[in-house]
Amino acid sequence: MQASSIRKGITIKFLNDLYIVIDFRHYTPGNKRGFVQATLKSLTSGRIIQNKFSSDDDVDRAVLDSKKCQFLYSDAEGYHFMDLEDFHTFSLGEDILGDSRFYLKENMEIVIDFYEGKPVVPELPMVVSLKVTEAPPWIKGDSVSNNNKPVVCETGLKIQVPIFIDEGTLIKVNTETGEYLGRA
Numbered sequence: 001m002q003a004s005s006i007r008k009g010i011t012i013k014f015l016n017d018l019y020i021v022i023d024f025r026h027y028t029p030g031n032k033r034g035f036v037q038a039t040l041k042s043l044t045s046g047r048i049i050q051n052k053f054s055s056d057d058d059v060d061r062a063v064l065d066s067k068k069c070q071f072l073y074s075d076a077e078g079y080h081f082m083d084l085e086d087f088h089t090f091s092l093g094e095d096i097l098g099d100s101r102f103y104l105k106e107n108m109e110i111v112i113d114f115y116e117g118k119p120v121v122p123e124l125p126m127v128v129s130l131k132v133t134e135a136p137p138w139i140k141g142d143s144v145s146n147n148n149k150p151v152v153c154e155t156g157l158k159i160q161v162p163i164f165i166d167e168g169t170l171i172k173v174n175t176e177t178g179e180y181l182g183r184a
Contacts, residue, residue: 001061003036003053009123011043011115013060014051018043018115026055043120046098064120071108081112081119092119102157103128103175105160124175129184132156136165 006012006024013019019040028034034055041048053059069081078091079101092112094101104110108128111178113121134152148160157173161180165171170184 001059003038003057003059004034004055004056004133005037006053007034011062011064011121012040013062013111014040017045018062018120019049020121022048043115044095046095058173062115064115066111066123068111069110069112071106071110072105073106074101074104084109090119092122096120097122099178100124100175102153102155103130103173104155105130126175127172127181128158128175129170132161132165132167132169132171133137135161135165135169138163138166 004026005107006021008021008024011018011020021038022041023039025037026034027037036053037050038053038057038166039048039050066159068084070084072080072082072089074080078093079097080089080091082089097104103124105128110121110125111123113123129154132151133154136149136151138149147163149163149165150158151161152158153171153173157178159173159178159180161171165183172181172184173179174181
C-alpha cells in the first residue's frame with residue numbers, strides 16, 4: 001500500500017517491527033512533493049516514534065487476526081488467557097498488556113489481535129466495572145467543593161473518585177483514559 005493510504009489505527013510493518021498508526025497528517029507543500037507525517041507506536045516495545053513518508057513510498061500493512069479470548073488468571077508467569085475458538089491457553093506478559101492489565105477481571109472476555117500466530121494487541125471494552133478495595137474515609141466538611149480522593153480497585157488500579165465512594169462500591173471506569181465514570 002502507498003504511504004498516502006495511511007490512516008489512524010492501521011498496523012504496519014516498519015523497521016522489522018510492528019507499529020500501529022496513532023496519528024498521521026498529509027502535507028502537500030506548494031510546488032514540492034507531498035508527504036505523510038506519521039506517529040507510530042511499536043506493538044512489541046511500546047516505543048513511540050515519528051516518521052516522514054513520501055506519498056508514493058510503499059508501506060507494508062500488517063494484517064492482524066482477531067480472536068475472542070477469556071482472561072483466566074494471573075500469576076508470576078504472566079496473565080493467562082484461553083482462546084474461545086480452539087480452547088488452547090496462552091499467557092501474556094506485562095510488556096504486551098501494559099496498563100490494560102489493570103482492567104482485566106477473571107472470566108472476562110476480550111478480543112486479542114494476533115500476528116503470525118503470536119498475540120500482540122489486547123482490545124478492551126470501553127468501560128469496565130471494578131470494585132473499590134481501598135478507600136480513605138470521608139471527612140465531614142470535605143463536600144464544600146468538588147473534591148476527589150484516591151482509591152485502589154480490585155485489579156490494583158489507582159484512580160481519583162468523588163469523596164462519597166466507599167470501600168466495596170462498584171464503579172465504572174473508562175479503559176482508554178482511566179477516569180471514573182460513575183457507579184456501576
